[in-house]
Amino acid sequence: MAGGILVDFPSMGSACFFPSLESLLRDSTSRFLAAVSAAPDPDLTNFRSLFSRVLNTYPDPPLEAVWFFSALTFHDAPDDLRSILHLLSAFTSSSPGAAKPLALLAPVVSELFHSAKPRREIEALVEAVLSYISICSSRPAGGEVNADAGRLLPGFGELVKVWSVRNSRDRCPFQVLFPLVGEEARRELMKDGCSVTFLAGVVVAEAFLLRLCLKVQGVAGLPRSELQKELRIWAVSSISVFQNQQFFGVLLNMLVNPPLPVYSLLSADDEILVRDVLYDALILVDYSFLNGAEVDQADSSLLPIFVSRLVITLDAINDARGKGDQGRAMSFINAFSTSNIPIYLARWAARQAGTDQLGKPIAITPRAFLKWLVDLEDKGLKVFGENCSRIRERLMHDDPKNGYHYQSKMNHSDADLFFIDKQSHQEGIYTKGGEDEEAVEMETADNAFMAAAQSMKVTANGMRKRKDCGNEDASVVKFVKYKAEDSSVKDHFSSAATNGGMSSGSEVENPQSDDEMEETA
Structure with a gap:
């Protein structure tokens, strides 16, 4: 699509030529937000038709295009999170690495955080997300070269508004879409050219922390010491399975810059418990994916x-x-x-x-x-x-x-x-x-x-x-x-x-x- 994109919006005016996917996404985002604000149930037929054609032109569709298309689908069935999870995972079957499939899950994790569904149903969906993360994490490291080197398009910030519009309440769209990370991580995501790898690490960290909080919420009558012990074992096992440096770094930064972003989910005492579990899991274990590091002038990652x-x-x-x-x-x-x-x-x-x-x-x-x-x-x-x-x-x-x-x-x-x-x-x-x-x-x-x-x-x-x-x-x-x-x-x-x-x-x-x-x- 190097030659640009010609789009005909019959219900929106004459045909438009877009020199790049980025310009198409910016214009489509603006039109989508205007349509949603003008009517509670806008006609999105033209958007779906357009982005179906766009996605079919790519053997491995860009993250931003998949996000916009899935947002259109979700707008019609906002309670069907499992279908959105399946849709997003279907678009990443041809991705050689783990970064993009993980990064695509950000809207699902955000909607689970904001959802009013029964806790048991949310827990089941979070488990499904973590299972998918585990599967993606097992992909060969050799496939990460091209996928992880990618950068988000400059219009990514505008695209965030498409997924955050339902829960924004005049808040920062990045705070809505990424509710379980600190301000430092959000600032990194707001930068032009933020890496897909970093976004993937943020998503894994949010899913991990959400499951940890749900585990704390769902326990009644278990002695505190026993609960802390069980949570430690789960946390260490999960970190070992994910083998993700960016995810590990995001968790560390949450502790470096307190408080933990769980105040809407946990009491003050439970927040202390989660912090203690993270201290143990992040400090007391030497993980294989952080060992054997070689230091030279070119690599201080x-x-x-x-x-x-x-x-x-x-x-x-x-x-x-x-x-x-x-x-x-x-x-x-x-x-x-x-x-x-x-x-x-x-x-x-x-x-x-x-x-x-x-x-x-x-x-x-x-x-x-x-x-x-x-x-x-x-x-x-x-x-x-x-x-x-x-x-x-x-x-x-x-x-x-x-x-x-x-x-x-x-x-x-x-x-x-x-x-x-x-x-x-x-x-x-x-x-x-x-x-x-x-x-x-x-x-x-x-x-x-x-x-x-x-x-x-x-x-x-x-x-x-x-x-x-x-x-x-x-x-x-x-x-x-x-x-x-x-x-x-x-x-x-x-x-x-x-x-x-x-x-x-x-x-x-x-x-x-x-x-x-x-x-x-």
Whole structure:
């Protein structure tokens, strides 16, 4: 259709020539919105005829054209969401990758969010959407090259109005169509040329979060700890199946920029529960699709994900400490120190600066690394972008000198024993020439945690006690698998950075049960 599109609208005037699909979509969107506002049940026959011909000219129709055509169908039967889901999936059978089929589902997820249908019916439809996402996610990575490289047309913002008109109520169309993501994600979607891959990640994140909220709503009488445990297992399993970096990054950004966009679905207490589940699922597990990353000057695609993960790890630690749960706080610290994030960030910084003489964090802890990256930002290395001021604020509130006392809230539990790395708690400390004051504080804190862990009871045969401990931390142990390293964290970090290799602490592949996910003693 490179030569343009000639359209005859008998009921709307003379024939029009459109130089591109984009110009046709803009004009059609304007006419559609005018027709809908003028009459509650407008005649859309001409639109259907036109876009049926347009779609038939493409072996793999553009997302925007499919969206407009499906909106016309949905306008006639606004309650038949299952038929729209089938229609959208039918148009993507020839797509080589997963991005476009997933991105097309955005209107369905939005309508499920706004729907007044019974919760059981909505749950069934959300499950159908997630099943379709799982099927698409299994497509070979080789097919993603062309599909994921695509960009949305500049008129995408106008097209959003077609699907949001029924629920707009004078609100921003993007807020209506994408109700379960934060403002940062919406701003990215509003940019001209936003990638189809990013839109797909947003859709998966919304469907995931909607199902998580429905699971919380549908439980009555189940103890909070049991519910949290079940939700963790479901969340980790889903993330492992989807294997989607953009989806993972969108979830991280929701936590980096609170509150979670679930206030219309959940109570304040339930929002805290969902946030805790996301902390566990996003921090405590090293997923295979985020491991083995190579850092070079041409590819830093994982940097935003790892930086966001670093930020929310610090938030999760502070949240756990605020609740007096030191076992949980130490699990987050240990998950960070044994992951490939410290190595990745150190190598990325060295590559960007063109030198290894950047100094080192004083310890392999989230706070130490975040402070180190802020210092590098002050020296001209762009790490956080427009979020730098918020990161500084986090560090200021997290400073131990501002009132936090590590030993004052010690909450001993058997879970502490599992997460503490006995080799790295001292060797992981870096000093700069002399005894850095902050390094001493970090070491004092580590020693306090270590002393608490060593004071815990063990079973008669010397095995660590893990079951029936009566503490919620035990459920964390059951779904996190770590590999013990032969060397200390410091040696692991230093040698990996020197040799140019990447290493990860662990992988979780589609965990199915508690027994499969429990670390053996």
